[in-house]
Amino acid sequence: MTSEAGYNVAILGATGAVGTRILAQLEQSTIPVKSLKLLASVRSAGQTRQFKGQDIVVEEATPDSFDGIDLVLASAGGSLAGSLLPEAVKRGAVAVDNSSRWRMDPKVPLVVPEVNPEALADHQGIIANPNCSTIQMVVALEPLRQAYGLNQVIVSTYQAASGAGQRAWDELLHQAQQHLDGEEETADILPTKGDKKHYPLAFNLLPQIDVFQEDGYTFEEQKMMQETKKILFGDPHSSEVKVTATAVRVPVPIGHGESVYVSVDDETATREDVQRVLASAPGVVLEDNPDEQLYPQPIKAEGKRETFVGRVRADIENPGSFNMWVVSDNLLKGAAWNTVQIAEELVKRDLIHSQV
Amino acid sequence: MTSEAGYNVAILGATGAVGTRILAQLEQSTIPVKSLKLLASVRSAGQTRQFKGQDIVVEEATPDSFDGIDLVLASAGGSLAGSLLPEAVKRGAVAVDNSSRWRMDPKVPLVVPEVNPEALADHQGIIANPNCSTIQMVVALEPLRQAYGLNQVIVSTYQAASGAGQRAWDELLHQAQQHLDGEEETADILPTKGDKKHYPLAFNLLPQIDVFQEDGYTFEEQKMMQETKKILFGDPHSSEVKVTATAVRVPVPIGHGESVYVSVDDETATREDVQRVLASAPGVVLEDNPDEQLYPQPIKAEGKRETFVGRVRADIENPGSFNMWVVSDNLLKGAAWNTVQIAEELVKRDLIHSQV
CATH class of the missing domain: 3.30.360.10 (Dihydrodipicolinate Reductase; domain 2)
Structure with missing residues (x-):
């Protein structure tokens, strides 16, 4: 897939303080979005959010939610990041995660695009967004x-x-x-x-x-x-x-x-x-x-x-x-923007390998 | 005068955030107070404050306010401290000042009683209370x-x-x-x-x-x-x-x-x-x-x-x-209490020489 065609994107934890800002930053970003799925816990499922003028209903996140997804932008806490992101990667997605769950994993790049974008080249599906401070x-x-x-x-x-x-x-x-x-x-x-x-x-x-x-x-x-x-x-x-x-x-x-x-x-x-x-x-x-x-x-x-x-x-x-x-x-450079910025860098370096 | 007879005390800047606390700390202190004068700018003169159950009317501070005063506890800003405290000392008082006006003067001890009480011995009338932080x-x-x-x-x-x-x-x-x-x-x-x-x-x-x-x-x-x-x-x-x-x-x-x-x-x-x-x-x-x-x-x-x-x-x-x-x-250890604590130390070391 060329980037012109766009990516199937999912936001995990789409209704939180960071998740809503990931949505807004994604809307302003250079990432070509073919489709967007908003995922959250069952408590938030059913809510509606807007993306580029379209209403999107928030769905409960399950492993199968990631079928056909190319890119996951996650801000759902360490526990969900631990259980769900490997499922997303298994299904072919690349995931950028805001939690602390994967940051110290030697196989996971920890990236601030102004500082160490080259670390992205070695990713194995999950990229960690560092701590805000x-x-x-x-x-x-x-x-x-x-x-x-x-x-x-x-x-x-x-x-x-x-x-x-x-x-x-x-x-x-x-x-x-x-x-x-x-x-x-x-x-x-x-x-x-x-x-x-x-x-x-x-x-x-x-x-x-x-x-x-x-x-x-x-x-x-x-x-x-x-x-x-x-x-x-x-x-x-x-x-x-x-x-x-x-x-x-x-x-x-x-x-x-x-x-x-x-x-x-x-x-x-x-x-x-x-x-x-x-x-x-x-x-x-x-x-x-x-x-x-x-x-x-x-x-x-x-x-x-x-x-x-x-x-x-x-x-x-x-x-x-x-x-x-x-x-x-x-919430922006410390979380949502850095996450979307990492995704932009992944796109630019052609490091998201779409399955479609 | 023995300390049993007590000291004639003046609080300069008695109505401010620190001044009101100097009054309260003095009330609880071991310093024998024979008389207490409350001094402030003309704006606050005429207000009343209580000390040990007695009403005291706040007076406008002038050089002559310090006639007969043994001890001045001052929190009135650098400008008034610069002009009035030498007048108080000239009249025989010892002054403990909260402003930054005198702190760097080589002749003025800068004292925290837990740290350098011995510096009080060399005082020449004015002792500086350090900056709160x-x-x-x-x-x-x-x-x-x-x-x-x-x-x-x-x-x-x-x-x-x-x-x-x-x-x-x-x-x-x-x-x-x-x-x-x-x-x-x-x-x-x-x-x-x-x-x-x-x-x-x-x-x-x-x-x-x-x-x-x-x-x-x-x-x-x-x-x-x-x-x-x-x-x-x-x-x-x-x-x-x-x-x-x-x-x-x-x-x-x-x-x-x-x-x-x-x-x-x-x-x-x-x-x-x-x-x-x-x-x-x-x-x-x-x-x-x-x-x-x-x-x-x-x-x-x-x-x-x-x-x-x-x-x-x-x-x-x-x-x-x-x-x-x-x-x-x-406002206490950073100002009012440290000031009264210095005064207690002056009393203990017999470094206030009453004129009466």
Whole structure:
């Protein structure tokens, strides 16, 4: 099949915060869509969504849903990704998955198109979309790696509620209204559905994203450390760069902020050099003008595909080390757009082999 | 005068977010108060406040207000601190000041009582209270310095709106209601009164606190770097420890969070060692139990005097380096309580020389 004829596409998890955005990003993309199937859990089946002016009824996802499908764009959680995507691949589809289920599999490319599109060539059916906070960070780090070599990365995140899904986002807004009304805030989801206790996020900070590991790091922090290495150096345990992370949930609906401290190998690099490199980097918008109080903010990044970088400063006491502030829409570049962007790259490289 | 007889005390800036808390902290303190004068700008003069059951009328602050005063607790901004506190000292008073006006003066001790109370001995009338975000950080760093020696500190702050005053705090809550009502958020104060543009903080992040310096750092970030060195090593430009900071305002009313990366000299120090040292450190409460999802949160720290530390983790790739998460009530330990605590220490060391 030539790309002119188009692909049979399925969106798995089509009704969630990310799924609805995958649909919208696909509508604006260069991918020729011959047919589109919207799949979700039985709870959402029967709902209707529009794609290019046509109503599409959401169907319950089963293995047979993928018969005849060329491309699956999935955002349905790790459990469904684990059971259904191999079924899709068995039926000849290529799947791009948003969950963490496949990211550390050595046979699965973990891809940010601005950074490591060449990893797609080795795919065996499943391609993993990285964690939202990792994606925007590596978009900002890769140009510095190319220009100066990377030595160390220390990141503190300021992550939006929508990263934990639509219900966490709704919970934040509900808690905020409770607080403003002088009521006690109720919490049923955050910091993470998978843990025992729940705390209010509105007007608060929660230094827990996902569950805790043995060493005291959360799974989110471990993901940032390992995924960054896999994307930049092909190995989640690469010693080519040191990475450590602290992940904090903040009372923001959309848009992750990151305070990134980066040490490059070339100690002669200046602040102006780093700004210049970032200004011309793919997917990056440099917003860095203190005189104009120009710097990235979540409310300005919402709805945009780019990663915004500003507040670039040299660590005066450590040559070759810099602070910077990185913001992106966690539901777009952190999820839906990066997924569709991977699919565009697969099309461009002719790596989707249609069965029809 | 013996301390039994008590001191004539004045609170300068008595009606602000910090001033009202200085009053409350003084009421609970061990300082024997013989008389109390409440001073403010002409705008607030005539208001009434209670102290130990007695009504006190707020007076306009003038140089002569300090006649007969032994101790001034000031939170009135840098300009008034610059003009009025020397007048108070000239009249024989000792002044503890919350503004940044005197902090870098080599003749002025910059004091956190858990860390460097001995610096009080050299005072020449004015003692400076450090910046709120600096105070809670050095409370957590000093025990590590004593135990292992400090090499490097990299901090990213998550600072509450009340750090910019009562009006910024009110603005945050007003913006939040606007957002929830679907209205456009209005901004007149934040990120900082002293700059041209204003942006909404509610449901957003503002990586600017105070005005920008030549090197791209904000004044807040510079304060954290220089004050930390002055408090820990007696010199704002000390090379005994490297410090770099990124300061971000978050939509939280009270309670600053800090993601602190610290490298100690003793590379054999373990995570458990650091936790043990922090658990027994003065002014610190270790809240660090991942199994119980116990970690510091602003809403739990509000109204408390202590600095809460948790999420202690070893940087697996850098021996002797640790991540930790530090939270404290910025209006209490970050301001009012630290001020009254300094005054208690002055009393204990008999460093207030009453004129009566």
